[in-house]
Amino acid sequence: MSEIPADLKYTKSHEWVKMEDDGNVRVGITDHAQDLLGDMVYVEQPEAGSELEAEEACAVVESVKAASDVYCPVSGEIVEANESLADTPELVNNDPYGEGWLMLLRPADSLDVEQLMDAEAYTAHVAAEEH
Amino acid sequence: MGKRTPLYDQHVAMGAKIVDFAGWDMPIHYGSQLEEHHQVRNAVGMFDVSHMTIVDLNGPGASDFLRYLLANDVARLKQEGKALYSCMLNPAGGVIDDLIVYYMRPDWYRMVVNSSTRDKDLTWIMQQAEAFDVQVLERPELAMIAVQGPQAPEKLKRVLDNQADAVVDALKVFFAAEVGDYFIGRTGYTGENGFEVILPAQLASRFWQELHAQGVEPIGLGARDTLRLEAGMNLYGTDMDEDTSPLEAGLGWTIAWEPADRDFIGRQKLEALRKDKPTKKLVGLVLQDKGVLRNHQKVVVPGVGEGEITSGSFSPTLGKAIAFASVPVAIGDECSIDMRGRMLTARVVKLPFVRNGKSCLPEDV
Numbered sequence: 001m002s003e004i005p006a007d008l009k010y011t012k013s014h015e016w017v018k019m020e021d022d023g024n025v026r027v028g029i030t031d032h033a034q035d036l037l038g039d040m041v042y043v044e045q046p047e048a049g050s051e052l053e054a055e056e057a058c059a060v061v062e063s064v065k066a067a068s069d070v071y072c073p074v075s076g077e078i079v080e081a082n083e084s085l086a087d088t089p090e091l092v093n094n095d096p097y098g099e100g101w102l103m104l105l106r107p108a109d110s111l112d113v114e115q116l117m118d119a120e121a122y123t124a125h126v127a128a129e130e131h
Numbered sequence: 132m133g134k135r136t137p138l139y140d141q142h143v144a145m146g147a148k149i150v151d152f153a154g155w156d157m158p159i160h161y162g163s164q165l166e167e168h169h170q171v172r173n174a175v176g177m178f179d180v181s182h183m184t185i186v187d188l189n190g191p192g193a194s195d196f197l198r199y200l201l202a203n204d205v206a207r208l209k210q211e212g213k214a215l216y217s218c219m220l221n222p223a224g225g226v227i228d229d230l231i232v233y234y235m236r237p238d239w240y241r242m243v244v245n246s247s248t249r250d251k252d253l254t255w256i257m258q259q260a261e262a263f264d265v266q267v268l269e270r271p272e273l274a275m276i277a278v279q280g281p282q283a284p285e286k287l288k289r290v291l292d293n294q295a296d297a298v299v300d301a302l303k304v305f306f307a308a309e310v311g312d313y314f315i316g317r318t319g320y321t322g323e324n325g326f327e328v329i330l331p332a333q334l335a336s337r338f339w340q341e342l343h344a345q346g347v348e349p350i351g352l353g354a355r356d357t358l359r360l361e362a363g364m365n366l367y368g369t370d371m372d373e374d375t376s377p378l379e380a381g382l383g384w385t386i387a388w389e390p391a392d393r394d395f396i397g398r399q400k401l402e403a404l405r406k407d408k409p410t411k412k413l414v415g416l417v418l419q420d421k422g423v424l425r426n427h428q429k430v431v432v433p434g435v436g437e438g439e440i441t442s443g444s445f446s447p448t449l450g451k452a453i454a455f456a457s458v459p460v461a462i463g464d465e466c467s468i469d470m471r472g473r474m475l476t477a478r479v480v481k482l483p484f485v486r487n488g489k490s491c492l493p494e495d496v
Binding site for chain 2: 067
């Protein structure tokens with residue numbers, strides 16, 4: 001069973017979102033998503049400053065097996081991409097909720113973040129997808 | 132639920148992630164595809180390939196039949212136990228399947244063909260065999276385990292009876308021998324030293340567990356694919372199919388043109404194609420930028436034309452993206468790859484990419 005921290009928000013496309021104290025949100029892919037994709041070998045990151053719409057493809061995570069789009073959880077502006085993934089993409093596998101984060105985003109509207117799934121809803125979503 | 136090999140329970144017990152492969156429930160990896168890849172290159176691993184189709188050809192007409200059925204010539208097999216890689220073609224010169232055939236005795240050849248093509252292969256083989264004095268016998272009661280990697284000989288010997296030691300030691304590359312119930316071929320799909328062992332299904336679990344006890348780790352289909360890609364070995368259905376001739380698929384070396392009077396299925400079309408010169412060929416590519424090459428990405432050769440990646444992946448041994456691509460024959464040293472709209476640069480290289488654990492790339496790639 002994959003790990004689903006209770007204090008994060010989630011999307012149907014398996015991104016997690018964490019509210020930071022400064023109003024920005026940190027985004028990554030869930031433990032479940034990295035487990036499905038397998039060993040990560042390359043991450044294509046968005047550029048800081050890009051403006052993105054919710055559900056727009058904003059990054060690509062490539063495992064040995066396949067390339068997979070990462071979708072922007074909420075509309076906003078990219079503040080920073082996790083540069084350490086350029087040389088160590090395996091952080092996404094080893095620490096998906098920590099050092100394997102993908103990007104920092106300034107949401108256009110913080111209410112959008114509130115409306116994402118909580119851990120309980122995401123747990124049910126994962127279970128439903130598996131059956 | 133798909134078909135299961137005699138080792139299915141072992142895979143589950145060892146933590147395998149199971150996927151569908153041509154109707155079979157097979158392990159894709161047991162945790163980390165990358166670690167499994169390195170395990171084979173640096174030490175030794177074992178693969179359950181029991182889903183592959185084993186076909187015995189028995190009878191006085193076996194040799195004549197195979198000389199007609201296959202594009203390579205089994206008459207080249209002079210010594211008992213010698214194996215040959217060949218394509219089986221249709222009359223249009225397209226590849227029905229690629230296979231390994233072992234010459235065991237004048238009246239016994241053993242072929243191993245792909246599982247994804249089993250039904251059409253057997254139908255085709257039986258149909259063609261009618262005119263010959265040969266019996267075609269599928270052997271579904273046999274399992275097959277590949278033991279591959281630099282430590283394969285010593286580990287295999289520890290598991291087999293002592294009487295097998297001399298046989299394993301004496302077995303040359305691309306030869307097979309029988310030891311009791313075990314049929315041992317020094318063949319494989321990884322570019323490493325190693326063996327493919329065919330054995331009765333009821334012995335498979337014990338053999339697998341004993342290999343594991345000696346430190347031979349299980350390897351899934353995921354690593355099998357990156358290993359064969361690095362080794363420059365084609366995958367049927369991906370790198371060639373019934374619409375591709377061996378000449379376009381990098382398999383010209385497997386066609387036995389001599390003797391010129393040997394009639395084999397597809398020969399006529401193939402000779403015409405050779406005369407007209409094929410317009411496509413299969414080459415190796417190494418990506419010079421960051422990213423991963425994938426099947427079906429478009430290849431652009433400025434001023435020459437376009438092609439397509441047939442097999443692309445990340446090479447764990449080289450730490451770079453590599454691929455086979457079907458491209459215009461006139462391709463130079465470089466080409467561009469359309470990766471989600473960005474044009475990236477790739478170098479054209481000779482195959483294989485990796486052999487016996489070492490890079491075969493030119494120094495400047």
